[in-house]
Amino acid sequence: MNMLSLAITGTLVLYAIAMAIGALRLFSGPSAQDRVLAMDFIYVVGMLAMLVLAIRYDSEMYFEAALLMVLFGFVGSVALAKFLLRGEVV
Amino acid sequence: MASLLPALAEIVVAVLLLGSGLVVLVAALGLWRLPDFFLRMHAPALASTLAAWIVTFASIVHFSARGEGLSLHVWLIIIVLSITAPVTTIVLARAALFRRRQAGDDLPAPLKARR
Numbered sequence: 062m063n064m065l066s067l068a069i070t071g072t073l074v075l076y077a078i079a080m081a082i083g084a085l086r087l088f089s090g091p092s093a094q095d096r097v098l099a100m101d102f103i104y105v106v107g108m109l110a111m112l113v114l115a116i117r118y119d120s121e122m123y124f125e126a127a128l129l130m131v132l133f134g135f136v137g138s139v140a141l142a143k144f145l146l147r148g149e150v151v
Numbered sequence: 152m153a154s155l156l157p158a159l160a161e162i163v164v165a166v167l168l169l170g171s172g173l174v175v176l177v178a179a180l181g182l183w184r185l186p187d188f189f190l191r192m193h194a195p196a197l198a199s200t201l202a203a204w205i206v207t208f209a210s211i212v213h214f215s216a217r218g219e220g221l222s223l224h225v226w227l228i229i230i231v232l233s234i235t236a237p238v239t240t241i242v243l244a245r246a247a248l249f250r251r252r253q254a255g256d257d258l259p260a261p262l263k264a265r266r
Contacts, residue, residue: 068165075172079198080180086182087192094247095188101239102182102195105232106175109198112228113168116213127228135235138243143247144161 069117076110097141104134160216174202188247189259192240194249199236203229 087099108130110121181194207225214222
């Protein structure tokens with residue numbers, strides 16, 4: 062159990078570094094579509110962190126949270142991209 | 152054998168998780184370092200395809216090694232992600248192309264028609 066918890070901690074640290082780099086791109090992106098792309102990336106990495114936490118806490122409840130994060134990230138990114146395309150969401 | 156299998160599964164899960172962490176870090180570095188938006192679009196696909204597949208395999212191995220049969224419902228995330236990620240990418244690419252054409256900046260070269 063020791064090695065697995067060590068690997069999980071290392072994986073979460075790597076995910077946190079990746080999310081920090083994505084947040085850097087989110088705040089300093091030169092154009093609006095860069096910010097949308099960075100937000101979508103942060104959503105995906107957060108979903109992967111949910112799956113890793115499911116292994117960490119040995120619980121299947123996190124899968125539903127990960128599925129909802131995939132769906133909400135998709136809806137948010139498509140709505141923002143549509144907004145950039147025409148200036149209206151629907 | 153009954154005590155060997157969880158230890159083996161633990162090693163496999165640890166290696167897969169660290170690999171997915173490295174892949175996600177490579178994707179983030181690509182998102183940060185690549186010079187143009189249309190080049191930067193390629194990097195997060197690494198996180199939503201390869202890293203998601205690796206984490207899915209890791210959780211399938213982990214939850215199947217408990218001895219209650221295969222637990223395959225994590226495939227649902229892969230299926231949903233592989234449907235939604237290309238849609239997001241192509242809508243965002245069209246929006247970026249439209250905005251760049253509106254702003255009058257230089258566009259990437261169009262694909263040549265095959266004869």
